[in-house]
Amino acid sequence: MLRDRHGRGLRGPLMPSVLPARKTSRQYFDELAMAVVTRIEHQVSASLNTEVSSLRHIEFAVADIPPEVTPFDADIVEDAGVPLARLFPAQPGTVAAAPRIVLYRRPIEMRSASLAEKELLIQSVLAEQLSGLLGISPDEMD
Numbered sequence: 001m002l003r004d005r006h007g008r009g010l011r012g013p014l015m016p017s018v019l020p021a022r023k024t025s026r027q028y029f030d031e032l033a034m035a036v037v038t039r040i041e042h043q044v045s046a047s048l049n050t051e052v053s054s055l056r057h058i059e060f061a062v063a064d065i066p067p068e069v070t071p072f073d074a075d076i077v078e079d080a081g082v083p084l085a086r087l088f089p090a091q092p093g094t095v096a097a098a099p100r101i102v103l104y105r106r107p108i109e110m111r112s113a114s115l116a117e118k119e120l121l122i123q124s125v126l127a128e129q130l131s132g133l134l135g136i137s138p139d140e141m142d
Contacts, residue, residue: 026062029062029109030062032122036122039123040055040127044134057099058101059098061100061101064104064105065105066083075088075129075132077125079107079111082107084125085101085129087132101129103126
């Protein structure tokens with residue numbers, strides 16, 4: 001309930017949470033990650049002369065923090081021992097039939113001071129994961 005304290009006017013949020021203009025940091029990160037994925041798809045299809053559908057079978061996901069991992073997992077991109085992303089390979093015959101790349105939002109946000117840095121970090125992490133999955137060098141992905 002909003003009320004007028006000490007004659008300074010009604011207090012409350014400037015933008016109610018039900019309006020689409022108010023987004024959380026998670027929603028901003030998801031939009032940025034999807035924009036980077038779309039850009040990488042177009043770059044890969046243009047450089048390899050293939051269709052964009054070659055990356056459509058890969059699932060992309062975002063998690064807030066990484067789960068506990070063993071130190072010998074090879075499909076993890078780390079920075080100072082903290083996972084930034086992980087590749088889950090395809091497992092035919094199961095629910096996870098497509099390969100999945102999971103970005104970890106909080107570690108990536110903690111390592112980037114600006115939106116441009118965050119975008120570059122997401123791009124480099126995805127390029128490294130996709131290069132291992134597709135058998136392409138990370139330089140070709142960038």
